[in-house]
Amino acid sequence: MASAETPNLSVKIAAVSDAAAGIRQFELRLPDGGELPEFTPGSHISVRVPNGLIRKYSLSNDPSERDRYVIAVLRESGGRGGSMSFVDEAKEGDTLEISAPRNDFPLVKSPAGYTFIAGGIGITPIMSMIHELKSTGGSKFKLYYLTRTKEQTAFREELSGPQFRGQVVMHHDGGNLDNAYDLWPALEEPKGHLYCCGPRGLMESVRDMAGHWNASNVHFEAFVEPEKQTANDRPFKVKLAQSGEVVEVPVGTTILEAIRAVGHDAPSSCESGTCGTCKTKLIAGEPDHRDLVLAERERSSNIMICVSRAKSDELVIDR
Secondary structure (H helix, E strand, C coil), rough: CCCCCCCCCCEEEEEEEEEEEEEEEEEEEECCCCCCCCCCCCCCEEECCCCCCCEEEEECCCCCCCCCCEEEEECCCCCHHHHHHHHHHHCCCCEEEECEEEECCCCCCCCCCCEEEEEEHHHHHHHHHHHHHHCCCCEEEEEEEEEEHHCCCHHHHHHCCCHHHHCEEEECCCCCCCCCCCCCCHHCCCCEEEEEEEEEHHHHHHHHHCCCCCCHEEEEEECCCCCCCCCCCCCCCEEEEECCCEEEEEECCCCHHHHHCCCCCCCCCCCCCCCCCEEEEECCCCEECCCCCHHHCCCCCEEEECCCCECCEEEEEEC
16 A cells, blocks of 8 residues: 555656755646645655655745745765765656655744754755745744855855844854854753754754753754664564563564564654654663654653664563
């Protein structure tokens, strides 16, 4: 059965432009110029790129625009080939297969305002949020946009415009951690909702600095799929407390995948450890937490089964 994110909608590439060094922007429209399925700020689509791989890309334009989707693609030469195929081979006039939009990173109402933190290409979902707030006269916000160089900063000219004066801080560290922007003053006092999208290291740093925030007010999205395994991974067992069943979790398989494979239903959404949908009560065992959702105080009694593993031979979870 096709999933909700199976590319099954044909669109044409209406325009292609360079958003920044190494970043290509694509404007997608229906061939007949009709309305596309609506989307909300923070949504993404799955795209079948020219070499056949399926990749997820955030929509960066204003959600009120029903005639087009705009995505920006970073060419990752060290990746698995999807972005290189897209940037190098896709051209204006080509037809692509995409999925309907899905949102694992929704913008919630926040009368107290928003703090946005974007690292590199992680700016894309946040752009749609900013467009929404601007077009609806929404709550106040502050964006901290961190990149390596000015030339690698997508949407730089737009975000430098007068309409964003006083709301956007852009910082370029030149790839030197000693020049990293100090985010602590922005996070020291919890206020409103915090959204962060960017490299794993940035998100982990933000999670640690925002540990005193209300966990429900802190939102993360990973712009790359998490690695299914690391060099130190080993197989382990998961005991399902409600039935007593023991499930083997091999290397390269998540807990979520393992329990589904033996017939158990389990809710999930992002499957990257950022949305919180698969949060499960942990009863026993030593977990290897790999999510960006759980606060330190929650980690002894909960686990995100879409990404986290075990340090002990067995975990017992409440399922």
